[in-house]
Amino acid sequence: MGTLVLAAEEFTPPGASLFEYPPIFGSVTKPMVLAVLSLVIIVAVFTLGTRKLSLVPSKGQFALESFYDIPRNTMARDQIGSQDFKRFIPLILGLFSFILVNNLFAIVPVIQFPTLSRIGFPLSLALFVYVFYHYAGFKKHGFAGYIKHAALPPGVPVFIAPLIIVIELLQKFVVQPLSLALRVFAAMFAGHLIIALTAVASAFLITAGGALVIAGPFAFVAGIAFTFLEALVQVIQAYVFALLAAVFIGAAISEDH
Secondary structure (H helix, E strand, C coil): CHHHHHHHHHCCCCCHHHHCCCCCECCECHHHHHHHHHHHHHHHHHHHHCCCCCCCCCHHHHHHHHHHHHHHHHHHHHHHCCCCHHHHHHHHHHHHHHHHHHHHHHHCCCCCCCHHHCCHHHHHHHHHHHHHHHHHHHHHHCHHHHHHHHHCCCCCCHHHHHHHHHHHHHHHHHHHHHHHHHHHHHHHHHHHHHHHHHHHHHHHHHHHCHHHHHHHHHHHHHHHHHHHHHHHHHHHHHHHHHHHHHHHHHHHHCCCC
């Protein structure tokens, strides 16, 4: 028992400092470099994948078309509507691709860091989506028309209309962008922290000596399991972010609330 207590006192779990990176050069940090790298990867994949398009697609073209089908059909068309969705495809596709690649960086050897675990990145993306869908709504309905469209659902009884207006305006102009950013940030932050914890714990247990060595392999296996789980969460979070962006755009430009 004394050995276990002593080992627990010596073990230092990873914390928020795990996400702090000193500048590589000037004020440029690793997350900034990864954000740019993700853009290079996305542009390269779509450029190379669309160079030689054919009616009978190759395996690469088929894979790229299948990927493109997700934001085009299951997000943009289904949520925005068949009449207006095409002009929003680049935005939804770009969001989905950018977030997915940056999330998956967390499980890529050597890189091993999810860019969106730094709150500035998801906040910036959410702010961009926020401005975009409100602009689309103002353009479609006019200023007064859009405020009425966003604040007062049809069929609301007069006696509760003031309360509904306050709730809807808070939701549309405050809650939605914050929840959009915080959802992906929290998932990437927590997931990366858990994986780091299992890695540090397994290394500590294996080298601790005594009975603790037996627990080392279990922590290592848990780390592998959490890595696969985190990969699934990374894909889901990219999908949810882009899907909600399409939902907000669709709600902003719809004729009915």
